[in-house]
Amino acid sequence: MTETVNTPNAADSVEFPPIADQAGPDYDRFGVMEPKAYDAILLASFGGPEGQDDVIPFLRNVTKGRGIPDERLEEVATHYRANGGVSPINAQNRALKAALEAELSSRGIELPVYWGNRNWDPYIPQTLQQMHDDGHRRVLTVATSAYSCYSSCRQYREDMGMALRSTGLEGTMDLDKARQYFNHPGFVEPFAEGLAAGLKEIREELAAAGKGEENGGKLHILFATHSIPTADAEAAGPRPLAAELCERTGAQPGEANGADVYSAQHLDVAEQILARVPEAEGVEWSLVYQSRSGAPHVPWLEPDINDAMEDLAQGEAGADGALAGVVVVPLGFVSDHMEVVWDLDTEAKETAEELGLAFRRTPTPGTHPSFVSGLVDIVEERLGTREGRAAVGCFGAWYDVCRPNCCSKVMRDGTVRPTTSAVDADVKGTAAASTVEG
Numbered sequence: 381m382t383e384t385v386n387t388p389n390a391a392d393s394v395e396f397p398p399i400a401d402q403a404g405p406d407y408d409r410f411g412v413m414e415p416k417a418y419d420a421i422l423l424a425s426f427g428g429p430e431g432q433d434d435v436i437p438f439l440r441n442v443t444k445g446r447g448i449p450d451e452r453l454e455e456v457a458t459h460y461r462a463n464g465g466v467s468p469i470n471a472q473n474r475a476l477k478a479a480l481e482a483e484l485s486s487r488g489i490e491l492p493v494y495w496g497n498r499n500w501d502p503y504i505p506q507t508l509q510q511m512h513d514d515g516h517r518r519v520l521t522v523a524t525s526a527y528s529c530y531s532s533c534r535q536y537r538e539d540m541g542m543a544l545r546s547t548g549l550e551g552t553m554d555l556d557k558a559r560q561y562f563n564h565p566g567f568v569e570p571f572a573e574g575l576a577a578g579l580k581e582i583r584e585e586l587a588a589a590g591k592g593e594e595n596g597g598k599l600h601i602l603f604a605t606h607s608i609p610t611a612d613a614e615a616a617g618p619r620p621l622a623a624e625l626c627e628r629t630g631a632q633p634g635e636a637n638g639a640d641v642y643s644a645q646h647l648d649v650a651e652q653i654l655a656r657v658p659e660a661e662g663v664e665w666s667l668v669y670q671s672r673s674g675a676p677h678v679p680w681l682e683p684d685i686n687d688a689m690e691d692l693a694q695g696e697a698g699a700d701g702a703l704a705g706v707v708v709v710p711l712g713f714v715s716d717h718m719e720v721v722w723d724l725d726t727e728a729k730e731t732a733e734e735l736g737l738a739f740r741r742t743p744t745p746g747t748h749p750s751f752v753s754g755l756v757d758i759v760e761e762r763l764g765t766r767e768g769r770a771a772v773g774c775f776g777a778w779y780d781v782c783r784p785n786c787c788s789k790v791m792r793d794g795t796v797r798p799t800t801s802a803v804d805a806d807v808k809g810t811a812a813a814s815t816v817e818g
């Protein structure tokens with residue numbers, strides 16, 4: 381079954397085939413899939429250019445049909461150009477693939493890991509074809525995106541569905557996607573470790589300069605994630621979801637209560653990171669957004685990290701010159717790719733310097749052993765070789781399969797892009813079957 385889908389640019393209409401698993405008989409109506417004997421893993425990522433000649437073709441792939449203005453493309457191109465036209469993301473994915481292979485093999489799990497991208501070579505369809513040629517038929521996709529929104533979740537399922545169609549492999553392979561892991565302890569722990577170290581370093585630097593807390597110098601922790609259109613954030617899930625899911629796990633929604641699901645997940649993770657870092661006690665913090673693109677009249681999540689630093693420096697904390705430094709925790713990102721090394725390490729750092737603030741950016745999970753081991757735990761959940769579905773914070777383990785309409789793409793005219801009946805399968809997710817730790 382195929383439906384023609386509206387994109388903002390009608391000329392770019394694409395056909396979305398059904399995505400193999402969404403209406404499968406093994407879906408138990410509770411967001412948890414029955415274990416399966418997968419025979420390979422697809423590490424799915426964003427992809428990035430490998431040289432100057434790749435930059436513009438890559439950016440055109442990323443923005444295909446989305447109406448990103450040319451000036452914005454040129455501006456983003458300079459971020460890559462400054463780095464020799466190379467995004468750090470591919471090297472990071474090769475390292476993650478190797479780390480996953482090592483962890484799987486140390487647990488005696490014989491599953492090969494393949495790597496495919498949405499926007500650059502190796503593309504997901506060519507990788508899928510290779511997997512098929514190598515005899516694999518039951519594939520579990522692990523994506524390098526932790527949270528729930530169109531770009532991080534549903535779009536990967538669309539990528540998988542379109543790849544099955546374009547390769548002609550539809551119906552010959554079983555292709556499932558692992559759950560979003562923003563609140564898996566293996567994802568949260570590396571950030572906590574990084575925040576503890578970042579606070580220690582910035583305190584030493586400020587103390588040496590006579591601007592430490594003992595002299596009234598204040599610190600602020602900025603948890604940074606990718607901005608998305610507010611409409612997409614709302615579409616990640618219904619607004620009272622935090623309270624509803626938290627009620628089921630018996631936890632308090634905290635800061636997450638009442639926020640859109642995308643922001644709520646980040647607020648919940650920020651609180652979980654803080655709860656693991658005693659050194660952060662009493663330090664003020666906020667969730668900020670970065671890397672906005674798109675037309676200026678379309679509302680995206682705010683505040684932008686640079687505006688937030690200016691407001692902080694000019695506000696109550698800064699008025700008496702008390703704000704001395706910021707520690708930026710890039711909790712929205714899996715690795716130190718271009719959005720991190722440019723938008724944070726270059727732009728946000730420069731803003732901090734202009735404002736006279738000390739600046740520390742803490743690490744992303746990358747190939748941290750807790751993160752790699754956490755991803756393999758999730759693979760084992762799906763293989764049925766591991767009991768329980770670990771999660772910290774108030775939500776519980778996220779759905780193995782999205783709820784109907786979850787993470788849909790909101791069009792510029794405000795309508796939700798229709799999905800295939802397979803994606804819209806009559807399923808009702810709940811976090812009830814998950815375990816909550818910490």
Ligand SMILES: CC1=C(CCC(=O)O)c2cc3nc(cc4[nH]c(cc5[nH]c(cc1n2)c(C)c5CCC(=O)O)c(CCC(=O)O)c4C)C(CCC(=O)O)=C3C
Nearest residue numbers: 426428442443456467469525531532606608673717718719
């Ligand atoms: C939520 C989210 C994540 C985090 C989750 C995840 O990690 O998946 C993420 C990651 C990334 N975003 C990346 C790069 C880009 N994102 C763009 C554009 C956009 N991102 C969006 C959202 C996200 N993006 C959105 C709503 C847009 C506009 C509309 C669109 O086009 O969908 C553009 C276009 C130009 C511009 O910035 O305007 C580029 C070049 C790279 C690669 C970096 C590298 O090369 O190292 C990575 C990992």
Ligand SMILES: [Fe+2]
Nearest residue numbers: 531606671719
């Ligand atoms: Fe992006």
